[in-house]
Amino acid sequence: MHSPEYERYHQMWSERFPEPRPVGFEGTVFRNAYCPDCRFCCAPQAEGDKPFPMALLDRQISGRTPEDFYMLDSHTACLDQRGCRALTDRGCRLENELRPVACNLFPYVLVGMRLYLYLICPASMLLAEERLRAVGSEVHAWLKTLPREDLERISISIAAEDLAARYADLGMEAL
Numbered sequence: 001m002h003s004p005e006y007e008r009y010h011q012m013w014s015e016r017f018p019e020p021r022p023v024g025f026e027g028t029v030f031r032n033a034y035c036p037d038c039r040f041c042c043a044p045q046a047e048g049d050k051p052f053p054m055a056l057l058d059r060q061i062s063g064r065t066p067e068d069f070y071m072l073d074s075h076t077a078c079l080d081q082r083g084c085r086a087l088t089d090r091g092c093r094l095e096n097e098l099r100p101v102a103c104n105l106f107p108y109v110l111v112g113m114r115l116y117l118y119l120i121c122p123a124s125m126l127l128a129e130e131r132l133r134a135v136g137s138e139v140h141a142w143l144k145t146l147p148r149e150d151l152e153r154i155s156i157s158i159a160a161e162d163l164a165a166r167y168a169d170l171g172m173e174a175l
Contacts, residue, residue, distance in 0.1 A: 023131070034123050040121075053071075110174055117167065119167060144175070
């Protein structure tokens, strides 16, 4: 049995996206055809007092970084009640190389060095679990190629109650 929040979003996404859309992992990016018309995760967040951190790797930091993101610190972009600075009415304006790894992998999320699937995403709700697990295995294999320090930087913490309510543990450790 799913939570009322899950059921509410499932109905909303089912109405907004009556036909399945393609998804897949290509190189270092999860291609999610729901994103440009959804923009739920990068829009202003209702839980503004709990910013969602998205670490940037050293190679992603530039002089324009503060123009592209709201920052928690010099290496960590965040989403909060303001949403994302890079969001436009057609989706993200940034090329993939400049987006945080978290954005390029979403709805897959590295929490405590373990891979999870964000359940509120339309892709997570509307596509077959087998397909999502198969793509998750590809994401996992790519994560294992990253240096430990990058994995530690991009791995986040989420409160246990939020993790249990909104994420599915894929049972895949990053190391």
